[in-house]
């Protein structure tokens with residue numbers, strides 16, 4: 001099945017000049033959604049994870065059925081201020097300014113093999129910050145899996161873990 005046929009592109013969202021790759025149309029199509037979950041699960045399984053880590057918020061949509069299918073748990077990598085209780089944080093630089101990601105303390109056992117999952121790799125800033133955060137809590141990041149890669153933005157070069165993407169687009 002051609003999954004790209006189910007991803008809608010919207011020009012100038014959320015800012016002028018950005019071509020937005022919208023997964024809403026894929027999620028709404030039962031067969032495309034099922035095929036996506038199957039293919040992501042195969043890619044994730046190859047890294048032999050003990051647990052998944054999912055990046056807020058679109059990453060949660062994909063991580064939940066994949067974790068269920070593989071019979072493992074998943075941990076949420078969240079934007080600052082969303083997680084209750086003790087958290088571990090990692091601040092990272094954006095093009096302008098900075099941001100912080102957090103995970104709950106004590107949920108990822110030290111030394112466990114973690115696979116990171118998200119819908120889309122653009123500049124790779126969010127994914128690489130997530131890798132660093134997971135290492136801070138003692139995880140071994142075995143790999144990262146994305147549905148979409150915007151190859152023009154060269155996020156792949158920023159990630160220092162093995163990675164698999166299902167759909168590559170030249171632009172970004």
Ligand SMILES: O=P(O)(O)OC[C@H]1O[C@H](OP(=O)(O)OP(=O)(O)O)[C@H](O)[C@@H]1O
Nearest residue numbers: 056057058120121122123124125126127
């Ligand atoms: O590779 P990067 O340049 O870091 O960009 C990729 C990130 O941007 C999007 O999330 P966004 O921050 O828009 O949040 P959302 O998932 O909550 O919509 C996407 O889901 C990735 O997490």
Ligand SMILES: Nc1ncnc2[nH]cnc12
Nearest residue numbers: 018019020021022120122
């Ligand atoms: N062009 C894009 N489309 C959808 N999500 C994104 N996240 C970062 N860049 C994006």
